[in-house]
Amino acid sequence: MPTQSGALRPRKTPRQARAGETVTAIVEAAAQVLEAGGVAGFNTNAVAARAGVSIGSLYQYFPNKDALTVALMARESARFREDMAAALVAPDATAALECLIAACVRQQLQRPVLALLLDEAEDRPALRGEVGSAELERLFAAIVARALPDRAEADVATATADLFAIIRGLVDAAGARGERDAGSLERRLRAAVFGYLDHTAPRQM
Numbered sequence: 001m002p003t004q005s006g007a008l009r010p011r012k013t014p015r016q017a018r019a020g021e022t023v024t025a026i027v028e029a030a031a032q033v034l035e036a037g038g039v040a041g042f043n044t045n046a047v048a049a050r051a052g053v054s055i056g057s058l059y060q061y062f063p064n065k066d067a068l069t070v071a072l073m074a075r076e077s078a079r080f081r082e083d084m085a086a087a088l089v090a091p092d093a094t095a096a097l098e099c100l101i102a103a104c105v106r107q108q109l110q111r112p113v114l115a116l117l118l119d120e121a122e123d124r125p126a127l128r129g130e131v132g133s134a135e136l137e138r139l140f141a142a143i144v145a146r147a148l149p150d151r152a153e154a155d156v157a158t159a160t161a162d163l164f165a166i167i168r169g170l171v172d173a174a175g176a177r178g179e180r181d182a183g184s185l186e187r188r189l190r191a192a193v194f195g196y197l198d199h200t201a202p203r204q205m
Contacts, residue, residue: 034114069121
């Protein structure tokens with residue numbers, strides 16, 4: 001996992017429950033400010049006001065708004081990682097892939113404005129790579145491998161890369177268009193994912 005630069009690393013880690021609650025409130029306030037005002041309205045003063053803390057209290061933990069953005073990216077990544085871990089222990093490969101698809105849709109459409117803005121933030125050179133993706137990639141590959149138990153490792157790797165591109169492309173495009181219908185997006189993703197697998201190799205699920 002990449003090491004965050006000093007300007008983006010939290011100044012200190014909360015060690016008491018109350019301090020942890022303060023940090024949680026600040027990060028959620030950052031999400032709400034970003035959703036309400038976009039990048040133009042996103043600043044530490046607005047976040048502190050929304051969280052109900054002094055600007056000094058905010059700066060105890062987050063040195064600038066980019067550090068807040070990275071904290072938000074890390075929070076959303078952690079939630080997605082939990083969903084993918086749950087998918088991996090689903091009873092069969094079909095259920096695992098359906099859980100994965102639902103998690104991807106939920107990640108994008110549960111808070112669509114926030115998801116879109118964080119997607120854009122991840123592409124900024126200053127923030128690129130600040131939230132490690134290796135664990136997410138490992139979980140994704142393990143889920144795909146369950147659907148192709150008898151295929152060579154190289155074939156599974158190719159399928160993993162293809163399916164990642166398919167899912168990300170469809171989900172990101174839906175987010176960019178402002179879609180809100182989770183059911184519709186899930187149906188299209190299922191058609192794309194299972195259609196790809198059906199044409200790649202017979203599914204043994």
